Amino acid sequence: MIEDLKHLRNKIDAIDDELLELINTRAQLAQEVGRQKSGAVYRPERESQIFTRLQQHNHGPLSQIQIQQLFTEIISACRALEDPFTVAYLGPEGTFSEEAVNKRFGKAVNALPSRSIDEVFRQVESGTANFGVIPVENSTEGAVGRTMDLLLQTPLLICGELELAIHQCLMAKQVDLSKIRKIYSHPQSFAQCHSWLIENLHHLQGIECINAASNADAARLAANDEHAAAIASKKAAEVFGLMLCACNIQDNSNNTTRFLIIGSQAVAPSGRDKTSLVMATSNRPGAVHELLAPLARHQVSMTRLESRPSRANLWDYVFFVDIEGHQQDENVALALQSLRHNATFFKLLGSYPLA
Ligand SMILES: O=C(O)C(=O)C[C@]1(C(=O)O)C=C[C@@H](O)C=C1
Structure with a gap:
């Protein structure tokens, strides 16, 4: 038995040695690619192809x-x-946005916490950051208005998207819930955990629910108070040294947020892409129908249509549209040409690999 174990572990050691060698050879090849290619290091289309192949x-x-x-x-x-x-x-450290950065870029990246979605755009526009990660829609709360408004104005492009399952946790300095007198969280998180709070904290009447600027901020506040708890991510508990009292307390188990990656580079086709654009048309019967007609004509599927006030004139709207395919695909290019021709305002936000 002991001999068997030893033998198995020897085999694992031998494989680890091989892996070590292979990973370092891979790293050398990536360095060589880095020397040969021009422009940005991050190539979302290539990474998407690698993951599709591995799957x-x-x-x-x-x-x-x-x-x-x-x-x-x-x-x-x-x-x-x-x-x-x-x-x-969108910081501080411990937010779901930080989790999104790690999910897409891994740990070996300089993650720069920003105070607002506006600041994320500014950091990338000024070149302080190479890319930005911003929430664009939540499966229960809908579109993130500020992100949409800023996309309308920015010279930046969308380079990628990713989805993150949002798991809310209750955390405190100690796990005895009877000592809790107040709970800090972001209003959206309170809303997402409404039923759980009512069912599990019977003495809720005596507990004050206090809004915080972000979940991570809520965790920071709870870390300074024996009688406080916070609803935030597991990562926030780690960052602020809190104990987890309950996990997955969101009412909807599929609660998911979609994030966008913004940057200044256009992304080449990966083979599984999406294109985002924003348009406006005149305010008359049938105008939106006519505006979108080229999509059907060129066999392009629309995966999202969202309207937002244009902020220029009263009751004037812009339409955010996501379509399947890359702007370099022939049918997409033809459809975009017609859309641009029909629209009173047209802005291409970018083509990028599907999440
Ligand atoms: O193929 C490249 O362009 C690389 O730089 C290599 C590599 C990789 O490690 O595979 C690294 C970064 C890019 O985002 C894509 C892929």
């Missing part, structure tokens, strides 16, 4: 998610060797 080739026992996480870190380390870059996100 097709993976036969387990590791799950697709585990493979994705392992290779995200390998690629992250390779990218950092080529040229370390900075990603701005």
